[in-house]
Amino acid sequence: MSTVGRKIWLYGLAALLTVLVLFILARPQTLRAIAQFLDVGEPPRRADYAMILGGGVETRPFAAASLLHHGWVNHILISELPLLEGPNEAILPAEHDLTRKILLMLGVPEESIILLPGNHASTFDEIVSLRDFLRDHPRATVLVVTDALHTRRTAWSVRRVLGPDAKRARFVSAVGDSFDPQRWWLYPDGFFFVISEYLKLAFYCVRYADRTTLVAGGFLLAVVAALPLAFVIARSRRRGMAEGTARHA
Numbered sequence: 001m002s003t004v005g006r007k008i009w010l011y012g013l014a015a016l017l018t019v020l021v022l023f024i025l026a027r028p029q030t031l032r033a034i035a036q037f038l039d040v041g042e043p044p045r046r047a048d049y050a051m052i053l054g055g056g057v058e059t060r061p062f063a064a065a066s067l068l069h070h071g072w073v074n075h076i077l078i079s080e081l082p083l084l085e086g087p088n089e090a091i092l093p094a095e096h097d098l099t100r101k102i103l104l105m106l107g108v109p110e111e112s113i114i115l116l117p118g119n120h121a122s123t124f125d126e127i128v129s130l131r132d133f134l135r136d137h138p139r140a141t142v143l144v145v146t147d148a149l150h151t152r153r154t155a156w157s158v159r160r161v162l163g164p165d166a167k168r169a170r171f172v173s174a175v176g177d178s179f180d181p182q183r184w185w186l187y188p189d190g191f192f193f194v195i196s197e198y199l200k201l202a203f204y205c206v207r208y209a210d211r212t213t214l215v216a217g218g219f220l221l222a223v224v225a226a227l228p229l230a231f232v233i234a235r236s237r238r239r240g241m242a243e244g245t246a247r248h249a
Contacts, residue, residue, distance in 0.1 A: 041173030
């Protein structure tokens with residue numbers, strides 16, 4: 001395993017252990033705050049385009065169509081996505097084709113739908129294509145539509161890729177009903193989404209950050225990972241002291 005690969009594995013393991021310990025020890029208020037940190041969505045405002053990020057065909061096209069019908073945007077951007085591999089996926093169209101069909105069914109004019117070509121395997125890839133599109137449209141603004149708990153990582157990617165032009169993008173949360181974000185730890189889908197989103201955010205900080213951010217992010221992860229361990233050690237010492245006092249009593 002390469003040095004970078006070991007770093008990514010260690011950071012991911014540290015983040016996973018931290019989240020699992022917090023899940024066991026934290027109170028509901030803290031657990032709600034953990035999910036709320038991931039949501040940086042804003043109320044919609046007037047923009048030229050709405051961009052639907054891949055991976056949420058059940059909700060995101062509906063949110064984008066609503067933005068267009070209510071006059072918040074004039075056009076909708078969708079990313080070209082590769083076909084999923086596997087026997088069950090082979091009978092399904094590519095996600096961008098399915099998204100286009102949903103938008104048309106929702107009354108979005110075909111001329112208002114714009115496909116961003118490319119092999120988009122991640123959110124970061126999609127934001128790179130958005131950067132290229134905005135370079136060709138220097139006055140354009142965009143509302144990025146994605147799941148609420150995906151907006152933090154999306155915003156990080158936008159700042160990293162677009163730089164000063166990041167102010168041209170805003171983030172609108174598509175509302176889903178698979179779990180309640182206020183009680184996400186009680187739902188299998190919610191537990192998986194929140195945990196995986198933190199792991200992906202940590203991976204992005206390692207994979208796509210510059211050297212300064214990488215060092216700072218690694219140090220922060222190390223500190224965060226050490227805090228639960230310190231708590232467990234202190235708790236064990238207090239328990240040992242209490243048992244010792246009970247024996248001498």
